[in-house]
Amino acid sequence: xxxxxxxxxxxxxxxxxxxxxxxxxxxxxxxxxxxxxxxxxxxxxxxxxxxxxxxxxxxxxxxxxxxxxxxxxxxxxxxxxxxxxxxxxxxxxxxxxxxxxxxxxxxxxxxxxxxxxxxxxxxxxxxxxxxxxxxxxxxxxxxxxxxxxxxxxxxxxxxxxxxxxxxxxxxxxxxxxxxxxxxxxxxxxxxxxxxxxxxxxxxxxxxxxxxxxxxxxxxxxxxxxxxxxxxxxxxxxxxxxxxxxxxxxxxxxxxxxxxxxxxxxxxxxxxxxxxxxxxxxxxxxxxxxxxxxxxxxxxxxxxxxxxxxxxxxxxxxxxxxxxxxxxxxxxxxxxxxxxxxxxxxxxxxxxxxxxxxxxxxxxxxxxxxxxxxxxxxxxxxxxxxxxxxxxxxxxxxxxxxxxxxxxxxxxxxxx
Numbered sequence: 001x002x003x004x005x006x007x008x009x010x011x012x013x014x015x016x017x018x019x020x021x022x023x024x025x026x027x028x029x030x031x032x033x034x035x036x037x038x039x040x041x042x043x044x045x046x047x048x049x050x051x052x053x054x055x056x057x058x059x060x061x062x063x064x065x066x067x068x069x070x071x072x073x074x075x076x077x078x079x080x081x082x083x084x085x086x087x088x089x090x091x092x093x094x095x096x097x098x099x100x101x102x103x104x105x106x107x108x109x110x111x112x113x114x115x116x117x118x119x120x121x122x123x124x125x126x127x128x129x130x131x132x133x134x135x136x137x138x139x140x141x142x143x144x145x146x147x148x149x150x151x152x153x154x155x156x157x158x159x160x161x162x163x164x165x166x167x168x169x170x171x172x173x174x175x176x177x178x179x180x181x182x183x184x185x186x187x188x189x190x191x192x193x194x195x196x197x198x199x200x201x202x203x204x205x206x207x208x209x210x211x212x213x214x215x216x217x218x219x220x221x222x223x224x225x226x227x228x229x230x231x232x233x234x235x236x237x238x239x240x241x242x243x244x245x246x247x248x249x250x251x252x253x254x255x256x257x258x259x260x261x262x263x264x265x266x267x268x269x270x271x272x273x274x275x276x277x278x279x280x281x282x283x284x285x286x287x288x289x290x291x292x293x294x295x296x297x298x299x300x301x302x303x304x305x306x307x308x309x310x311x312x313x314x315x316x317x318x319x320x321x322x323x324x325x326x327x328x329x330x331x332x333x334x335x336x337x338x339x340x341x342x343x344x345x346x347x348x349x350x351x352x353x354x355x356x357x358x359x360x361x362x363x364x365x366x367x368x369x370x371x372x373x374x375x376x377x378x379x380x381x382x383x384x385x386x387x388x389x390x391x392x393x394x395x396x397x398x399x400x401x402x403x404x405x406x407x408x409x410x411x412x413x414x415x
Contacts, residue, residue, distance in 0.1 A: 060361030061134045068106040072128035074138035079116030090335035098345035105349045118147040125151040135360045137344040142168045149173035162340045169384025176340045184219035186390045196258040196287045197225045200250045203262040204235040212262035228254030240268045264292040265300045273305025283308035301398045312390040314375025315406040322374035343373035376406045
């Protein structure tokens with residue numbers, strides 16, 4: 001993608017000075033010149049049934065904190081996807097690293113392989129609880145988390161899933177993955193504080209894009225911003241190109257001062273951030289805001305169009321410290337999702353340290369003060385989702401620069 005964009009730029013800058021295409025034909029010509037293919041990632045949001053509710057908000061097993069507390073870790077090892085083996089190993093490594101740093105608190109970590117399959121997940125969840133597990137950590141995929149949640153609910157056990165899909169959160173299922181809503185709230189709150197309150201949302205016509213747009217709409221209502229327009233686009237190169245005039249018209253007609261892009265770097269973000277400035281819209285005049293990480297992969301930082309844009313990320317200093325400890329212990333970097341296993345064990349350990357028999361109930365898991373994770377403070381919410389303290393960053397001279405640090409606690413922060 002990045003090589004193709006570079007080639008496209010060279011082609012664009014190599015035009016003769018006498019070529020002055022009309023505004024009507026500019027985008028049509030741009031499509032022919034670029035010859036780009038958008039990389040379409042697998043959807044991160046998977047449809048699943050609602051988990052079974054547990055009834056009372058304080059439900060959960062009684063635990064004896066004077067002994068090692070059994071914790072079941074569900075990982076996708078054994079699936080047909082080769083990448084799942086790498087992910088499973090990273091999750092287990094991160095969980096064991098966290099357990100080694102609990103300072104006197106003991107957990108009995110037991111690992112179960114789900115093969116990335118809901119039926120297998122249900123079976124191993126039953127096995128784990130039969131063998132004494134007081135809480136389930138994992139699994140990764142939404143359908144699997146839903147399967148684990150249903151089995152565990154019948155036994156009064158809570159599940160801390162690695163999913164970021166809010167559709168499977170609730171009852172006894174809590175998701176640890178970062179949510180669109182959390183990121184949208186943080187960015188919108190910051191934008192309003194900087195005088196950027198009239199926002200155009202640009203979102204793909206996919207499940208992820210629609211969920212992203214809905215999260216931004218909710219965040220705007222919470223933080224005093226106005227969505228002046230929502231410009232959807234077909235998730236294809238042609239769809240992006242066709243949406244450019246609509247975005248430009250929405251910014252001009254609604255006198256917007258910010259554009260909120262839901263696209264990621266594997267999809268439409270590079271194309272939008274190249275074409276919009278070519279049409280006279282850039283972060284110098286209209287603030288670009290990204291719902292996804294603009295620093296992953298690192299090549300993204302080279303793109304001219306992302307310079308000056310805003311995005312959110314976990315505390316980079318704390319994240320770097322975790323990566324360093326993981327690398328020292330295992331000789332490699334963790335999988336990006338691996339940190340969620342560390343966070344889960346850290347939260348469980350913090351609750352067990354309090355020495356209460358109700359340490360792993362829903363009411364304990366949702367304590368307002370939250371927990372310290374590898375990327376900063378986070379807390380589980382009563383609806384099964386989570387809130388994470390995020391930093392606001394921009395890109396200057398192809399480098400990530402934090403312009404608003406992540407909060408270190410939830411005192412006076414959040415909702």
